[in-house]
Amino acid sequence: MSYVPHTREEREAMLAAIGVNSLDSLFADIPVSCRLTKLNMPDGLSEQEVYDHLHALSHKNGHTLVSFLGGGFYDHAIPAAVDSLVSRGEFFTAYTPYQPEVAQGTLQAIFEYQSMICRLTGLDAANASMYDGGTALAEAVMMAVNVTGRNTVVLTGGVSPIYRVMIRSYTHNLGINLTELPTPVEGVADRAALGAALNGDVAAVIVQNPSFFGTVDDFSDLAELVHAAGALLIASVYPVSLGILKRPGDMGVDIATGEGQSLGLPLSFGGPYLGFFAVRQDLVRKMPGRVVGATVDRRGKRSFVLTLQAREQHIRREKATSNICTNEALCALRATIYLSLLGKQGLRELAETCVRKAEYAKRRLAQVDGVRIRSRAPTFNEFVIELPIDAGEAVCRLVDRGFAAGFPLGRYYPELANCLLVALTEKRTKAEIDHFATALEVAL
Amino acid sequence: MKRFTEEHEWVKIDGNVATVGITDYAQNTLGDITFVDLPKVGKTVKKGDTLCVVESVKAASDVFAPLGGTVATVNARLSDAPETVNRSPENDGWICTLTGFDAAELESLMTAEQYAAFCKK
Secondary structure (H helix, E strand, C coil), X not given: CCCCCCCHHHHHHHHHHHCCCCHHHHCCCCCHHHCCCCCCCCCCCCHHHXXXXXXXXXXXXXCCCEECCCCCCCCCCCCHHHHHHHCCCCCCCCCCCCCHHHCHHHHHHHHHHHHHHHHHHCCCEECCCECCHHHHHHHHHHHHHHHHCCCEEEECCCCXXXXXXXXXXXXXXXXXXXXXXXXXXCCCCCHXXXXXXXXXXXXXXXXXXXXXXXXXXXXXXHHHHXXXXXXXXXXXXXXXXXXXXXXXXXXCCCEEEEXXXXXXXXXXXXXXXXXXXXXXXXXXXXXXXXXXXXXXXXCCCEXXXXXXXXXXXXXXXXHCCCCCCCCCHHHHXXXXXXXXXXXHHHHHHHHHHHHHHHHHHHHHHHCCCCCEECCCCCECCEEEEECCCCHHHHHHHHHCCCEECCEXXXXXXXXXXXXXXXXXCCCCCHHHHHHHHHHHHHHC | CEEECCCCEEEEEECCEEEEEECHHHHHHHCCEEEEECCCCCXXXXXXXXXXXXXXXXXXXXXXXXXXXXXXXXXXXXXXXXXXXXXXXXXXXXXXXXECCCHHHHHHCECHHHHHHHHHC
């Protein structure tokens, strides 16, 4: 059997079968400006020269900047053991196992991961992981529509605008109505507006904790309201915050999802990241994605299997619970190792450190002339400040001074053009925060 | 009166109540049933609509409504004991009852003799 993926004859046969003349006409829907026709690289370079060229290009990225940038992805420290362990040959594949039961170690690692996600979220069952926080949340939306047989999904303004764009794309052709409610920068989701939006067609209400603006909320009251209306409550959560914040399962949340990047994955434009997904026991069969289960083999020895596969794509085809039937095994493994290294107490201390640094930064930045702290409700590690100038412009000026100052909110909220979302992690020292405040003062 | 579909459901009529399940042939083909996703009471279906899903160790299969109607009751014991469908597919392993059906729709379904012949094909 040949492993050459597509011979010219095969390509021609495939094009003929679908009635297309050439590869170019197959891609006719993609604007020419978006197609890669030629790499902007000189011809005939040696391996070393290519390496040097790409290395120089990569240095244009701001990875040496002192980062106060968050918005869902955070600059946390990664213990060296994470890289060391994931690069073991037994583990080093990014992909889901396709002859799974021969890879007991891989399955055990995924099982441990699922168990940790359950403990972290306070829910009963977790899947083997998804692509990222956004796709996990979009899958939760589809799941809620499927479970309830209803068609409207209510999104609070605290949900990341990036995730909301993804949800709109996912649901665009499915006849699902999205009701998007505003959440004030200063505070928490407006309960009265949420209550008014609930009706017999609402499948789910989607919240985020902390909100995109960094504020912390307890959705227990909302859970009661949502359940009384026969809908599900979905929460997207920042896993590090769960070291001290109330867990979604303890609030009555039905489906919890989130971005797992902060659990031992480096920041990287476009990922690969990690979506986690957990549900209450009675929803487990409607949960998308792969699931590893523990069982005993015929000798009575503990072993692991991929379970509940009958609802998956390769068996249920178009009626599968999801079009995702893969997972991010290597990224999930990083999170598993990271959480094992930290432990319960370590995660708590990490979360407390993030809050303390953020509170110090809030106080310090409030002293800068012209800066106003917009966040009023309690925040976790991130908050909104208002500047006397366009926040995007301030970010550019601070890059020159060695700082990634934060996320300029004007990108998604035109009315908040002067507002900057500032994030703190345990990596930021007091000296860095002080230097940042000084640099901001100079830049304004 | 009991009738059968080509998709291997049975339906039994008692007055204005139609009881629905999957046939012995169906359970035998599916293998060990691990889960019955019972329909919601009050769900309205047309003949041929997906009524619910039955999951076995081999596959997850749709159960199609043999008649149009409204789900009146479901066999709750299948939630805890889905294997009842294997043990007694055409009695204790019933799935749900339908009301408000049109008896005329029964005419296109098979009798026990016709169904037995159909399964041998």
